[in-house]
């Protein structure tokens with residue numbers, strides 16, 4: 253299928269690249285190095301990673317610059333479809349000895365006029381306390397810390413999980429090498445991923461971040477939006493007869509209901 257906007261961007265890239273070659277007085281050795289790095293990026297399967305780190309956030313900002321409701325942010329390369337359905341209130345699938353602090357994450361889902369959105373499908377996925385995702389790190393069971401649930405009749409949900417760790421994008425391949433060249437670390441702030449699919453409206457792909465995280469202001473993927481930062485509240489476990497303390501976090505979400513969804517289904521197919 254021909255997408256003229258995509259063709260125009262690639263054509264623009266060719267024009268800009270030629271300008272850069274002139275501007276930096278690139279010689280043939282430099283040129284060969286440029287080609288070699290790009291070749292390594294492709295061979296390592298890191299093109300989606302590199303694009304999601306450097307460009308996805310900008311595409312979303314462009315797409316949503318004039319719309320109401322909760323802000324979207326990057327889907328990233330670690331979304332998996334059809335993960336297990338869990339109860340609401342309920343718990344994300346996790347190991348018996350899942351490392352990290354318990355987190356009860358709750359939210360409300362409304363439309364942009366404030367009406368609760370019952371039965372909204374929510375995909376949730378996250379890194380574990382060591383910053384690693386199931387399916388993308390060895391030794392973690394499939395679907396660990398991934399699940400799908402539906403909002404209740406009042407549009408609310410509450411899910412027990414663990415506080416995610418700071419996440420580093422793979423740093424031993426060509427993307428990591430590029431970050432070293434530009435003197436930038438490879439970390440993202442700790443986050444939860446959420447994909448909302450209301451019965452009657454627009455999908456929203458977004459993430460939740462936590463106050464005080466050292467990478468909020470220098471996220472390698474520039475995905476942080478102030479409105480998506482919430483508080484990790486420490487609670488006494490003893491008061492509830494639990495052996496350890498735990499955390500709660502909450503955020504209210506507003507979804508757009510409209511005839512023409514901003515997102516098309518293809519965006520999410522992997």
Ligand code: BEZ
Pocket residue numbers: 301304305326327328329330419421440473
């Ligand atoms: C993430 O949110 O998990 C992510 C985003 C961009 C690149 C890599 C990971």
Ligand code: FE
Pocket residue numbers: 328330378379419443445
């Ligand atoms: Fe992530």
